[in-house]
Amino acid sequence: MSTCLTCSTDGTLADVALRLQATALEAEACIFEQEKLLRSAVNKATFISTTTAPFNRSTLSGVYQTIVAFGSPAVTFDNLAFGGFDTIFLPGGVYLVGCSLNATAVGAVTDNSERSIQLRTISPDNVEQNSAYYTVYETNTGGGMDMSFSSVFVCQPGEVGDAQFAHTNTGSDITIAAGCVLWATRISDISALKTV
Amino acid sequence: MPQSTPIYNFPYPCEREDVTIASFANLANAIDAKMAQVASDEFEALNRYSQRLTSASNVINPGVDTVIVGADSTYTIPASGVWVVDATTVTLASPATITSRRIRVRKNAVVQYGSKQNTEVFFIDSRATGMFVAAAGDTISFQVLYTGTGTWTASVAWTATMFVRIA
Numbered sequence: 001m002s003t004c005l006t007c008s009t010d011g012t013l014a015d016v017a018l019r020l021q022a023t024a025l026e027a028e029a030c031i032f033e034q035e036k037l038l039r040s041a042v043n044k045a046t047f048i049s050t051t052t053a054p055f056n057r058s059t060l061s062g063v064y065q066t067i068v069a070f071g072s073p074a075v076t077f078d079n080l081a082f083g084g085f086d087t088i089f090l091p092g093g094v095y096l097v098g099c100s101l102n103a104t105a106v107g108a109v110t111d112n113s114e115r116s117i118q119l120r121t122i123s124p125d126n127v128e129q130n131s132a133y134y135t136v137y138e139t140n141t142g143g144g145m146d147m148s149f150s151s152v153f154v155c156q157p158g159e160v161g162d163a164q165f166a167h168t169n170t171g172s173d174i175t176i177a178a179g180c181v182l183w184a185t186r187i188s189d190i191s192a193l194k195t196v
Numbered sequence: 197m198p199q200s201t202p203i204y205n206f207p208y209p210c211e212r213e214d215v216t217i218a219s220f221a222n223l224a225n226a227i228d229a230k231m232a233q234v235a236s237d238e239f240e241a242l243n244r245y246s247q248r249l250t251s252a253s254n255v256i257n258p259g260v261d262t263v264i265v266g267a268d269s270t271y272t273i274p275a276s277g278v279w280v281v282d283a284t285t286v287t288l289a290s291p292a293t294i295t296s297r298r299i300r301v302r303k304n305a306v307v308q309y310g311s312k313q314n315t316e317v318f319f320i321d322s323r324a325t326g327m328f329v330a331a332a333g334d335t336i337s338f339q340v341l342y343t344g345t346g347t348w349t350a351s352v353a354w355t356a357t358m359f360v361r362i363a
Contacts (some may be wrong), residue, residue, distance in 0.1 A: 017209040020223060021199070024206040027227050032203055035234055041241045046278050046360045048327055077278055077329050079360065094232030096280070096359075100326040112314065137314040139296035141343045146310030147299055150280075150323045181309060183327040185278070185359045 005030070017123060023180075045091065045186040048076040056106060056173045057165050064118055064164040067101075071180055083091055092157035094187045096150055097132075098165050101180035104144025108171030111140040115174070116166045121159040129159055138169065144177070157166065198222075206228050217340045236264045245274055245358040251338070253288050261341040263302075264352050271336040271356050278360035281308075284353045285336050290344030297322050299352065303330060315342075327359070336357040 004025045014046040051071030058065070080091070103115045114131050123129050132151035139145070167174045198219075199206045206226045209219045252266025252350050273279065299322040301308035309326035322340075330336075338352045 015211075016215045017211050017213055017219075020206040020215065020219060021210075024201050024208040024223055024227075028201040028204050028206055029278060031227075031234060036235065038234060038237045038241055042237060045197075045302070045362050048329065069280060070281055077360070098280075098327060101322075102310075136312065139314045139316075139343070141296045143298075143312075146300065146312040146324070148309045148326050150325050163212070179309075181326060181328075184234050185327065187278075 037129045043079055045080040045093075046184065047078040047080045048128075048181060048183040049073045050076045051176070051178050053178040054175050054177050056175050057103075057167060057184060058173050059170060060166070061170060062114065062116075062166050062168050064116075064166040067163050067180065068161075068182070071176060071178060073180075073182075076147070076181070089117060090153075090155045090159055090161055091186070092155055092159075092190055095153045095155055095184050095188060097153050097161065097184040098148070098150035099134075099180070099182050100146075100148035101165075102144050102146050102177040103165070103167065103174050104177060105138070105169050105171060106173045106175050108141045109138060110169045110171040113138045113170070114166070114168040115145050115147060117149065118163070118164040118166070119151060119153075121153055121155050122161050122162060124158045124160075130155065130180065133149055145177075152187070156190070200225065205328050206230075240300060242268045245277075246356070247280050248257060248353075248355040249281060250286060250353040251351045253349050253351045254340070256340055258342060258344050258346070259350075261339055264340060267351065268290060269337065271354070273330040273332055273336065274358075275333060275358065276331045276362040277358045278327060278328070278362070279330050279356055279358050280325065280327045281336055281354060281356045282323070284323040285340060286351045286353050287348070288351060289323060289341065289347075289349035291348040294342055294344035294348065296343045298341045300339045300341075301326060302339060303334050305335075305337065307339075315344075329362070331359040340352040 053072040055071040088166050119132045121130040130153035134149035207222045249268040251269040256262045283357050298312035300307045311322045311324035313322045
């Protein structure tokens with residue numbers, strides 16, 4: 001017996017039309033709930049932001065500086081309704097997070113100097129929870145350094161996402177070119193709610 | 197005048213209207229069609245688009261930003277959505293010397309992101325990964341650049357995975 005549709009208990013045919021109406025509405029309500037669940041499974045919470053202007057990171061010799069909210073970031077894609085470019089709230093879950101950028105010396109290039117990205121999340125009481133680093137070394141062959149990486153984070157509700165950049169190019173500041181991308185996509189819930 | 201449900205427009209006869217065989221058939225067919233659509237959504241949820249291939253080998257000259265060509269060197273996006281493309285160079289024959297290596301991922305010939313490695317000390321392949329929005333029919337391709345001497349023979353091993361479907 002269907003759990004969505006109720007059976008008529010009276011024996012008259014006079015209300016057949018009403019019975020069909022009830023069946024139609026019950027079927028719709030049942031299917032709608034299932035479709036909502038499927039849509040949530042298909043469309044994982046995801047956001048992508050892309051900077052539209054270059055911005056500089058000063059020569060602080062290996063000190064990490066935030067790059068979130070710099071470079072006039074624009075929303076490329078968002079079905080997450082995140083809080084804004086200064087605070088990227090991540091609803092609890094397991095996420096694949098990533099960053100890609102080009103870092104080029106504004107002036108003199110310090111050969112083999114470090115370029116490093118840190119992706120991290122911070123709890124509401126300002127304690128670092130997740131952290132991933134990616135480091136390359138300046139080749140001094142022109143065109144700056146392309147950098148891209150991803151990592152998997154387990155985030156509790158209320159954590160804030162952040163991206164930082166550090167360099168050891170003592171010869172000059174570093175420009176992060178327009179087109180710096182920060183992104184995150186929710187892979188799953190933190191814990192399995194049902195096992196078979 | 198028959199009415200219909202507010203979300204999916206399932207038809208039903210109104211009170212005091214004649215109830216015919218068609219009344220039952222129309223409602224059953226409408227529900228059946230909707231269930232078929234939901235089943236299709238379930239299939240898409242369980243079978244996300246994903247591709248993993250390695251391109252044909254290419255000969256790359258130093259200082260020449262080379263678009264990788266040949267078999268499996270491009271990917272045509274099958275459906276609009278948010279995609280992650282990951283690409284790694286695979287060295288088949290090393291150049292005489294190499295001081296840097298870069299790989300870039302392109303969408304419709306426009307660079308999306310890349311990865312550059314300093315290989316003055318270590319000989320390592322480059323891996324680029326990133327996320328972008330793509331429309332059905334967009335073409336993903338790769339370009340590789342290195343500095344050094346001699347020629348470098350390499351292919352690109354790549355994966356493309358859809359994470360969010362758009363429409």
